[in-house]
Amino acid sequence: MVYGNKKIYGNGIMNLKKYIKIYSLFLYTSVASELEYKTNIMIDFITAILSLIGSIFLLSIFFQNTDNIGGWKFEQALIIQGIYTILNGITNTWFNPNLTEIVKHIREGTLDFVLLKPVDSQFFISLKKLAPSGFLEIVLGVTLLFYCIGINQINMNLGFYILCFTTLFCSIVILYSLWFLISTTTIWFVKTWNATEVLRSFLYIGRFPLNSFSFSLRIFFSIFIPIAFITTIPSEVFLGLAKFWEILLEVVVSGIFFIISRRFWLFALKYYTSASS
């Protein structure tokens, strides 16, 4: 058994090389096909800009007669907007287009072809597609973040960079796991498009600091849907307010979520009965 596996999958480094090569092919094909719709990319980018302006407008309404919500000043709350925009860009670039594909694969029975390929099915299914308009949104978010670093007078050093990247990376992993968990349920329910709408609307509150919500909602958004970890903790790291245990917890939570999403996918595949057969 062990021997057989080795023969199929080869050794680690070969494997990594193979996957990098496959991914660059994915990148090439999806960028090529998306560039067919150039005006769409521009419209999507304008949408992202307007959406950011709208959120800042909403935030400014909240701050009209108060100088802090949940202990966050306006300049500090802007950091959350920046991080949210980056993560939303990542969602729009990778998670969203692929999820649509998973639903299609299962409804039309083409998941068979994915499973037959000598590539990890989770890798294939979650990275096959890419929407370049999200890139611009990521750039927008990073710009806002650097602006915030300026107005909040944050001094950067190596340790700061390492912590920021670690927490951001963990947020991306949590976000990915949430999306992938929901897409996996498609195996049973076939149409999960609306379930992701629910997730989207919940994620929306990631635009605001967790402390601005009431205690019961704070608990809900830390345990069931860990939105707290996704935007609030990275923002606290940027401001130098994060406690060490929070960062550690975020790393642990992202690990747990990733493992669960992986296990759940493998479990769900056992229930996959191809369409129309």
Place this chain on the structure above:
Amino acid sequence: MSNLNRHKIITLLKVQYSNMLEYRVEIALWAISGIIPFFMLNIWTNNNLNESINLSNTMLSRYFLSAFFVRQFSVVWVVFTFEEDALLGKISPYLLQPLNPFFRYFAQHLAEQITRLPFAIIIALIFFLFNKESFWIPSLGIFLLSCLATFFSFLIQFLIQSIIACLCFWTEKASSIERLLFIPTLFLSGLLAPVISFPEYVRSWIYITPFPYLIDFPANLLSGNKTNLISGLLMQIFWISVLFPVFKKTWSMGTKKYTAMGS
């Protein structure tokens, strides 16, 4: 003639309703995804932000609950269906029928709203369970008037989206234009914050645009907050009468332009 038309409408509604009942779970999930107003309410009351706009906690929670209801019954998705139908070439058989395909979509929306009703009521009951003091029963007159205002709001959005959907005849992906237009709808309609809380530099011009009449006006009416009934309804009718000819024009221009896909 009018008898035949009535027969058509009733059949369409019946067919679409049984169609929509198939998708109960999906529609329930859609209803849940509309709960953003409640999160916003939580931010407002938890930080005492409503003091500055002279709205009590109770009135504000009624406002956001009404906003939730208005939104539930004015959601429009015609552009997404139309785009799919246009891409798959389903429009051609529809065009052959002696009935504008938008009647079909219109019936779909109404049927979906009927299916949605029980879920929206359940969500409202859960809301009242946590906020007992905000429970209220509007008078019958106000209730009927706000139903009318909500229906007008739905009509405005349906017409706007239908116009965008007609752009599918020129460009294949019109839904991205709809997503663009959804952003001002989201932030200016009063779904996330009541329009009276907006700063003066926005309030000075916003009442000329259709946005506050989509959520803010019907929600204020239903929740018993201060609003101008006559001018609100008149503005809604004004926008409907402006948008309808535009839709008719784009539709007739689009169908002339139409070349069937996949044939």
